[in-house]
Amino acid sequence: MTIEQETLLRIQQKLKQQIKMLQMEIAQEYNYRIMKSQNKLQPRLRQRDRWTADEDKLLIQQLQIHGIKGQALFNIPTKSSNQVYYRLRYLKQVYLQQKSVHEHTKYDQTIDLSCFKLFCGDY
Structure with a gap:
């Protein structure tokens, strides 16, 4: 060749x-x-709409400090207040599913969602 x-x-x-x-x-x-x-x-999530485990942990920590009524005090640098609100709703649903079904969900199990038991009636 x-x-x-x-x-x-x-x-x-x-x-x-x-x-x-x-x-x-x-x-x-x-x-x-x-x-x-x-x-x-399902609609495709834009990259900025995705939540990392670190952002979720920060959100849970702030939830434990300020409570659900103190959402305005939450400070997640990469997220808007609207995104924080919808993420809290999603995490609450995950918590309620875990509580009622007791089965493994696709959600990251390293984050403790037990703080939601205090706030489940507040939405």
Whole structure:
């Protein structure tokens, strides 16, 4: 094989790989749009809407200090007050599910949600 043939072969292989990757991306987007059109899809979370375990721990600590009525005093630097409110609602639901079902949830078990027993009637 000559150098030109080897080069052409390498280029052809790279192009085939890129085509496969593009086909996979197109298929994923197609499936996403089908699921979205059938309302079977949870909305995609933007990166800034995702909560890390550290942010959750900070939120729980502030909840224990200020209580649920002191939400205005909560200071999570990367989150807005609206995001804090909705995260508290979500954590309360997780707590109630753990309490009633006693089964492992997908939620990070390292965070103690027992402080919610004091606040379950406050929403």
